[in-house]
Amino acid sequence: MSISTSVLSDLLQSLPYLRPQLYFKASLTALSHAMEDQVLAATLDQPLIIASFQRERFYRQEAHRYQRLSQRSNQIYVLSAPETEFVNSSEYYEKVAFEPDDALSQEWHLVVVANNYATCLVCRENLGSIAKSQELPDMIPSLDMDTARRFEGIWTSERGVSLKAAELILSRILVYRPELADKVAQVCQRFGIGESRRELGAAIQNEYACDIDTDPFVQRLVTYLQASQYKLHKAYRSITAQARKERLVNSISTAIRRSLDSQEILQVAAQELGQHLEAGRCLIYRAQATDATATIEHEFLNQGVPSVLGQTWDLQLNPLFQEILQKLEGVCVTDTVADYRVKNSPALSLIVKQFGVRSWLMEPVLFQGRLLGIVELHYCYFPSHEWQPGELDLVKAIATQIGAALIQAEAFANLEKLNQQLEALDRTRSNLIAITGHELRTPLSTIQVCLESLATEPDMPWELQQVMLSTALSDSERMRKLVQDFLTLSNLESGRVEWHPESLTLQECVDLALSRLRTRSSTEKIPQIKTQIGKTLPLIRADGDWLVEVLAKLIDNACKFTPAEGEISIKATRNRNQMVEVTVADTGRGIEPNRLEIVFDRFYQEEGALRRTAGGTGLGLAICRQIVNGWNGKIWAESNGKDQGSQFHFTIPIVQGSVEEKPSLIAH
Structure with missing residues (x-):
């Protein structure tokens, strides 16, 4: 029973002078509402209203309006292809359910005929628009896609055109609902629908004889234009914000490509991000999950905001930081005055009070789940700042860029x-x-x-x-x-040594090391050696054999570079770090200041491997460093320069509870 011919085609064939125009659905919606508002504002009774909605889904959006219109007239006809509950009925107005494959399913009609005015809207959906909607048959189009649908048709206030459109649509209504024949005949007789061409021409000549108030119609169109302008302005603002965001990300990306210096990259990121979001303060600093504190390394400041650069903040007592560690996501506080996390934390309350932080955002800098640092934004004083999703997304994007930059710089280092x-x-x-x-x-x-x-x-x-x-x-x-x-x-160096730490007296180890020189002293003349070891020096804890090896090599090294008339001294004191510090000093050749560290390198020899006057391989001090590191001690050299003598120091852990030292002087 479906009809394949188009109402628009029949109308254009009957009135050849008509020229169809192109409309978007948003415009047609505004025109339809304006025509309906004109009926609601008029004081005249019983106009004819015919509305065809293509599909039931579009009708449901306007059903409440047609219930209001039914209070103005009993001659209202609503047509739609049923999808769920739309059926032929006469409850508030006449509902006409046509077949889904009827040509009406591709058209949009609204005809209003009153005694003193008439308007009609007859349009057919563009084939390209239909094809796009059929690409997603099981999905309701989004608002933007729906409002952009295109239609071709006629919108006019010519009475003759409106009467002809009403005639064409009423004839189709009778096909689906023949029981309405008497009601349709009454309205046709009342408004002269279906009269001869001569009578139609007279109607067209009097088409502008309208004495109703058209202000509601105009107001509806003005409102639509204002809404469209607002949407356009909002779209421009969104495009501008997106462009600013892209420029910001690009500037930081450029800084990353231009430099592998992480300090420069972080400073550029803090400056650009703070300026873009107009924050009072933007901070970027390194922090790892195991860190107890963090030092503020990079900062952007707005005018009148105090600096926190260089300050050290506690992380373990910061509930916001702890929340980041748990969730690996950013944390934002809209109002620090009301936030329970800030009020219940003395550390955060102090920061808020001292630096005027009113709104607070902390975003982690992550790389593959590993925390590298923190980006913070502060909005200071009044009023509080409402964080927008776009701002949070931007900060997250920048934090991702920073994470990549830090990993890149770390890999280069x-x-x-x-x-x-x-x-x-x-x-x-x-x-x-x-x-x-x-x-x-x-x-x-x-x-x-x-x-x-x-x-x-x-x-x-x-x-x-x-x-x-x-x-x-x-x-x-x-x-x-x-x-x-x-x-x-x-x-x-390979870690194949097994350590056997024990409680020892340092004097015993020094004596064993000196005994190794007796064989050498019988054939060579060596400098005088003096020891100054406290009799009550705390017991030390180390591997005795390796400690003797360190002492022997340091004493042997001093003998090599000290003339026979010189002097070597061995001293030991307790330092503040619960360690015994041993010093082997000589009055020999000395060391240049720039070589105090490299003397512990393997094969280092001051005169070169093939030009030295003293024997040895250059491995002695390297061995000493490895042994001292084995018991978590430190070893270092001091000298005032060439021919000024040198001092080698190393530390040994003490046995807890040992007594304090009383120095004694022994000469060898």
Whole structure:
């Protein structure tokens, strides 16, 4: 029973002078409401109103208006293709349910005919608009998509056109509801619908004979235009805000690409973000989940707002920070005066009072779930700031950029550190080749000469034979020490050493270390050595064998670079960190200030591997550092410069409860 022909096509065929126009649904909605408001404002009775809504979903949006219109007239006809509950009925007005495949399902009609005026709206939906709506058949179009639907049709106040449109639609109503024939005939007779062409022409000549108030119609259109202008202004503001956001993100991205300096990147981010959101204060600082405090490193300030740059804030007592750790999401406080987290925290209350924070936002800087830092925004004094979703999204986007920048800078720093380690390793390899070549080749050559002499010259005097044997034994011992130092350092650096800490007296270890010099002192003249160890110095806790090794190597090192007429002293005192500090000082060659740290590097030798006047491999101090680090102590060197002597210090943990020291002086 559906009808395939279009009302608009029939109307244009009947009145060829009509020219259809293009309308958007938003415009048609405003026109329809204006026509309906005109009926509601008029004092005349019983106008004819015909409305076709395509689908029931569109009718439901206007059902309440047609209940009000039914109080003005009993000649109201509403047409729609049913989707749920729309059926033929005559409760408030006449409902006409047509078939979904009827041509009416693609058209929008509204016809109003009264005694002294008439208007009509007859439109057909554009085929392109229908195709777009069919792409999502199971979804109700969004508001923006719905209002942008396009229609082609006629809107006019010509009475003759309105009467013809009414005739065409009423004829279709009778197809679906033939029982309304008498009611339709009454309204047609009343308004002259379906009369001859001559009578229609007379109606057209009197089409503007209207004595009703058109102000409601005009007001409706003005309201629609104002609403459209407001929406347009709102859209422009949204576009502007989005453009500002993109510029901000781009400026920070540019800073990241331009520099690998994390300090510069964070300062640019704080400045740009604070200015963009017009905050009183924008802070960015590094913080990790295990940190107890954080130092404010980067800050943007608005005029009249006090600075917090360089201050250290407690994180463990900050409930906002603890909430971030739990949720890994930002926290915002609209009004610090009323927020329970601030009122119940003395630390936060002090910050709010001292720095005038009224609204507070903390956003974590994360990378793969790892906390790297915090971005804070403060709006100070009055009034409080209502945080908008767009602001929160922007801060989150900036925090993501900052996280990427910090990881990038960290990776670059690690790469630089790795390069430095590779360079040091290369230097170590070169030194190793040079030193082992010299240290092994030289004694091997000497041993070979001595043994060949002994083997080829049996008549060699006994005294010379003893010299040859003594020289070979001395150089073999030198080689043994070299190999032993290599193995010792390798074990220490690889962590293969097993430590056996015990309670010891330092004096005992010093005596054992000095006893190693007795063999050397019988053949070489060494400087005078003095010890100043308190008799009641607290007991120390360390591995005794390794402690003796440290003392022996430091004393041996001092003897190498101190002339025989010089002096070496060994002192020990208790410092404030519950450690015993041991000092081995000499009056020898001294160390340049810029080399006080590198003397502990492997293979370091002041004169070079092949030009030194003192023996050794340059591994002794490196071994000492590894041993001291093993019991969590520290070792360092001091010197006033060349030929000013040097002092080597290292610390050893004490046994808790030991008594204080009383110094004594012993000379060796």
